[in-house]
Amino acid sequence: MFARPAVRALSHSRQFSSSAARQTKVAVLGAGGGIGQPLSLLLKTNHLVTSLSLYDIRGAPGVAADISHIDTASEVHGYPADKLDHALEGAQIVVIPAGVPRKPGMTRDDLFNTNASIVRDLAAAVARVSPEACVLVISNPVNSTVPIVSAVLEKAGVYDPKKVFGVTTLDVVRAARFLGGVTGTSPNDTRVTVIGGHSGATIVPLLSQTPYGKGVTGEAYVSLVHRIQFGGDEVVQAKGGAGSATLSMAYAGARFTDAVLRGLNGEKGVVTPTFVKSPLFADQGVDFFSTNVELGRNGVEKIHPIGPISAEEEKLLAACLPDLKKNIEKGKKFMSQ
Ligand SMILES: NC(=O)C1=CN([C@@H]2O[C@H](COP(=O)(O)OP(=O)(O)OC[C@H]3O[C@@H](n4cnc5c(N)ncnc54)[C@H](O)[C@@H]3O)[C@@H](O)[C@H]2O)C=CC1
């Protein structure tokens, strides 16, 4: 589906015959929503998906019937509210965009009270039915929902930190697009590693690590960083109460799912930022963090170090860590109550 590699570091061509690729069932929980529908559509076009399982408390069977007419080989099944366990049976990848989106004036953290329990209950079903699946969390606030999913799986005795991912790909997509806009170059030439978490100051773009990014300085740098950190707000404002990013997020979610699929299929060199259990800043109480991660047959293969960063990025990182710590602790506290 994606002609370009998911990340700038990739140079491998994709060489899967359908017989070489393993059978992969992907479940989407929240498939009837603003993200869930276009994400499911994009996953239907991915030849590495052999079975697509669409679940929502509203509308999933209709979405599944519609998407199932697309002429790619995968099977598509839709499941109503009371059939969550059926939807998860045999899933190797579970993507979760279930939950409420922001309205203008809200932060992602304002979604916590509603989305924390949605994500907790879905994760409990994953633990029960498909405990070995890779879980890709889109629902906000990602900085807290990923620790919640992890804690649910841990409580159930099935937690594998290599298999729980916060999807931060939209920040990577925005950074490439916005940097390309500033430098007047193709986003394909302006791939940016974005580290930290997924909200405001916790989003840290490492522009200094790219040839084009290095050249952006002064006011232009400050406003570019701000746009990457608060790109979500732009969409929330523009939609005027009708939700947040759905289409760009579906694209980003499909791209990240494709990266996980390629890793599971044994492709080497699949590297992309994602928010995972990470040792990098664990000594500062931040035990989930997004950096470049190599994906493989078992999920996370290797967590890359952040690499050399500029003095400005040191400051961004210093601002990120306390906020991220609070968000992570909030998720953990919710699970310990
Ligand atoms: N990680 C990221 O970069 C991004 C995350 N998001 C987040 O994704 C989430 C979904 O956003 P949208 O699709 O725009 O919202 P939406 O309201 O359009 O769709 C959410 C869907 O979840 C379903 N749902 C609610 N509770 C459920 C449950 N218990 N089980 C299954 N399905 C359930 C709803 O019925 C609805 O169809 C929000 O939390 C939003 O903040 C949005 C954009 C980017």
Ligand SMILES: O=C([O-])CC(=O)C(=O)O
């Ligand atoms: O801004 C939001 O609430 C949705 C989101 O996470 C994004 O667009 O990055």
